[in-house]
Amino acid sequence: MDSLIPTSDLFHLLKSNLPHLLQSKMFFLPPFTADLPKLPLENMEAHAVNRLTWIAGYDIEKHEWVTFQGLNCDESSYDKRAWRKLVKDQQTMERMQSILDTIGCSPDIPQSETVLEGMNILLRGALGTGKKTVAHAVCNMLKRPMLDIRANDIPYLADLAIKWNALVVIDRGDNIMRSECANNRERINLMIRAFESPGCICLWPSVLTDEQQALLRPFSAAIEFPDLDIAARRKRWLQLFGRDDLVATIFSTKRASAPTVRDTEAVCLPSGN
Numbered sequence: 004m005d006s007l008i009p010t011s012d013l014f015h016l017l018k019s020n021l022p023h024l025l026q027s028k029m030f031f032l033p034p035f036t037a038d039l040p041k042l043p044l045e046n047m048e049a050h051a052v053n054r055l056t057w058i059a060g061y062d063i064e065k066h067e068w069v070t071f072q073g074l075n076c077d078e079s080s081y082d083k084r085a086w087r088k089l090v091k092d093q094q095t096m097e098r099m100q101s102i103l104d105t106i107g108c109s110p111d112i113p114q115s116e117t118v119l120e121g122m123n124i125l126l127r128g129a130l131g132t133g134k135k136t137v138a139h140a141v142c143n144m145l146k147r148p149m150l151d152i153r154a155n156d157i158p159y160l161a162d163l164a165i166k167w168n169a170l171v172v173i174d175r176g177d178n179i180m181r182s183e184c185a186n187n188r189e190r191i192n193l194m195i196r197a198f199e200s201p202g203c204i205c206l207w208p209s210v211l212t213d214e215q216q217a218l219l220r221p222f223s224a225a226i227e228f229p230d231l232d233i234a235a236r237r238k239r240w241l242q243l244f245g246r247d248d249l250v251a252t253i254f255s256t257k258r259a260s261a262p263t264v265r266d267t268e269a270v271c272l273p274s275g276n
Contacts, residue, residue: 051163054151058143060085068139074167076146083110086140092239095133095140098126098226102141105224106204110144121161121199121223125216126208128228131236134208137228138172141206145170154179154191161200171198171205180207181215192220199223 053072060069060082069085071077090096103109106122126134142149150169152160154176164171173194179187198205207222216225231239 047160048163051150051152051160055167055169056149056151057081058085058139058149061088061143063088068143076148081146083144083146086143090136090140092235094229094235095137098133098137098228099140099144101226102126102137102206103144105226108145110146121201121203123195123198123205123207123222125211125222125225126206126228127211127216127225129210129230132228132231133239134228135172138170138206138208142170142172154194161197161203164198164205165200165202171203173205173207173209176207177209177211180209180211180219188218195220195222 052074055074056070056072057076058068059071059077059080061067062069068089069080071080086099090099102124105124126137128134139149148167148169150160150164150167150171151174152171153174160171163169176191180191182188195205216222
């Protein structure tokens with residue numbers, strides 16, 4: 004016990020060695036290097052299985068997707084046409100079809116050779132334009148589970164996605180993808196490269212500018228989601244909450260109240276003298 008340094012001397016010891024300690028590499032984080040270490044597949048599976056979600060239906064009253072977790076699909080409760088209860092506007096349907104055309108998949112039809120190459124598809128558009136809705140709807144339509152991960156989460160999951168026949172959806176990746184930090188961009192590029200594994204399909208919903216996208220590894224395809232005006236957003240939210248009756252009433256009223264060419268001409272005619 005006598006050999007121990009008194010606590011009163013610890014401050015002086017630290018102060019005397021502070022310049023040396025500050026110069027030591029042990030106080031600096033190591034640089035982000037090429038490849039992240041892979042976990043054994045069984046360890047990754049234990050972590051990732053909770054992120055595997057089947058989009059089994061859509062509850063109109065609760066206005067939410069009906070989902071369940073697990074490796075196996077419950078055939079008795081799965082509705083492959085449930086997406087139609089939510090997706091009703093033509094623009095969103097066109098974006099869904101663009102994804103299906105890109106990956107060469109259709110319901111009840113085996114995937115094409117293109118998919119076997121592995122694909123990263125960027126879903127690019129402003130907030131509220133339907134990117135995540137489309138991702139959920141495509142998973143429901145193709146009857147494939149969604150593996151929902153985050154860009155700063157488990158680094159390599161392509162092997163499990165292929166094993167589970169899942170579509171990978173990157174959640175909340177915007178902050179890292181738009182980051183000016185080279186380390187973050189390198190991590191994203193490593194993930195893009197990993198998901199180029201044969202048989203893997205990865206969707207990246209994101210808000211990116213052309214300049215920000217140019218700094219990243221090229222995606223297999225980029226699907227644009229145009230911004231919505233006030234009327235279009237109002238229509239989408241009404242449909243989201245199952246108020247198709249209001250949509251029909253409001254927009255039919257607007258069309259009926261829109262001035263015709265004859266009305267416009269009548270307004271422009273000068274009063275007779």
